[in-house]
Amino acid sequence: MAVNKVILVGNVGKDPEVKYFDNDVSVCNFPLATSETYTKNGEKVTQTEWHNIVLWRGLAKVAENYVKKGMQLYIEGSLRTRSWDDQDGNKKYITEVMANNMQMLGRKGDNEGPAAQVSSDTAQSTKPANESVAEEETDDLPF
Template sequence: MSGINKVILVGHLGKDPEYRHLEDGVAVASFPLATSEIVLREGKRTEITEWHNVVLWRGLADVAQQLLTKGKLVYIEGKLKTRSFESREGVKKFTTEVVAENFKLLGRKTDFVSSEELENAKF
């Protein structure tokens, strides 16, 4: 039987996506995503934030570049992928990323339109 590699996250973008094209023209976007939970520590409610590196490829990267900005609440579906790279100092390092296969903006409709569109909108 094969294993399952499935990740579902709901969190806020830590910064605007970094968008670029590779040498072969493939689009890639990446950003940090913060997920938070409330835990009890010594009788006090404490918020713990975990940061995840999210990567989107091709058409999904194009859509993310148009829609996603720092602070937006987003639902991400994807899989974990670990890769190695060499640092500037020549040291081999490893990183684990969430390779997104799907995403959905969450929140109110007003979170996704500009202030100008809001002024002209008829609700």
């Protein structure tokens, strides 16, 4: 048995970038920062990690319309690492979080208003946001 599950709560580093492909298929990319604060030698230290978030189809459209830099998000998904050759022929790698669930929590320090939850299933259907259904695999990725 293998498990590949990621859960993150962090802040969006820049406005999402959305690309459209054939049949109105969309993909959205943005960085998400998670920070951990601890005390070392009596001094407060904050360590920030950056995660590459990828949303497809309905989730991508939701992010395009509602997600902005600085907003706090809850993200669920899985890790995927892909590679490509750059213009000089060097092999490059990137690890991304393929999100299948997103909950908008607000802006950094903003605790007002209800959170909105969207999954890859609810973004494409009329199912309630709290109904959990596994995302189907997408073998038709354009890369």
